[in-house]
Amino acid sequence: MIDWHCHLLPGLDDGAADPDESVAMAxxxxxxxxxxVYCTPHQLKGGYEAGNEEVLAALSGVQAALDREGVGIRLLAGREYYLDEYLLDCLADPLPLGDSRCLLIELPHRVAHREMVKQTLFRVVSAGFTPVIAHPERSPSLEVSQSGHGRRTGILGRLFNAGRSDDGATYIPSNLLAYLMELGCGFQGNVGSLRGYYGGTVRRQAEFMRAMRLYDRMGSDLHSSQHAGLILGDSAQGR
Ligand SMILES: [Fe+2]
Known part of the structure; x- marks a missing residue:
């Protein structure tokens, strides 16, 4: 399995505190x-501003430690970019997910200016990158509602019906989520969301998004080994 979102690298953000913790998480x-495992430390102006060279150096160091310890995991580079007015500056020297043109992007929890979000992500796409929205189930502005059964028709029918689940239910994305789907964004779900790690509301949203086949990849969003069992399941504790 591939983990598309993980704060495993030490000392760069609020993830692993030191290299030993990185190995424990791995x-x-x-x-x-x-x-x-894609290592995706936060990139947040005024908060977490490690340069890409630091990320790559940390990744090499942890990979060497894993190889020494016989932990059979391959680390790949990435960032978790925060969507704010500074995001577009990062496009001059981006760190995409591995060899792709995909940028993992986290939306603010409360989106006050939806037009700004749309315009920023449109410009990311126009610059030749694919935004991958991190844990959309945790963003109230990307809420999905369920509207019983039956197939919609009309102008928005294609979008809605694209999200129909096998059980025939219809899932209706918020206006902002519909826009991001049309724009061609990817969507990364958190495995912990489906386990209820973030509460019942997020779990329900994650179930809706999985049912409408919104997710094209999943991630742990692991920040430490402490809650690994809750996020990854009991097997993660057998270390
Ligand atoms: Fe994260």
């Missing part, structure tokens, strides 16, 4: 079945 991920 052991949890290995026990849960992961073999490739």
């Amino acid at each position: 052991r949890c991920l290995y026990a849960a079945g992961y073999r490739e």
Whole structure:
């Protein structure tokens, strides 16, 4: 399995505090079945501003430690970019997910200016990158509602019906989520959301988004080994 979102690198953000913790987290991920892990430290102006060279150096250091310890996980580079007015500056020297043109992007929890979000992500796409929205189930502005059964028709029918689940239910994305789908964004769900790690509301949203086949990748969003069992399942504790 691939973990597309993880704060495993030490000392760069609010993830692993030191290299030993990075190895402990990798052991949890290995026990849960992961073999490739994208290391995606936060990029947040005024908060977490480690340069890409620091990220790549940290990744090499942890990979060497994992190889020494015999933990069979391959680390890949990435960032978790925060969507604010500074995001576009990062496009001059981006760190996409691995060899792709995909940028993992986190939306503010409360989106006060939806037009700004739309315009920023449109410009990311126009610059040749694919935004991958991190844990959309945790963003109230991307809420999905369920409207019983039956197929919609009309102008928005294609979008809605694209999200129909196998059980025939119809899932209706918020206006902002519909826009991001049309724009061609990817969507990364958190495995912990489906386990109820963030509460019942987020779990329900994650179930809706999974049912409408919104997610094109999943991630742990692991910040430490402490809650690995709750996020990854019991197998992660067998280390
Ligand atoms: Fe994260």
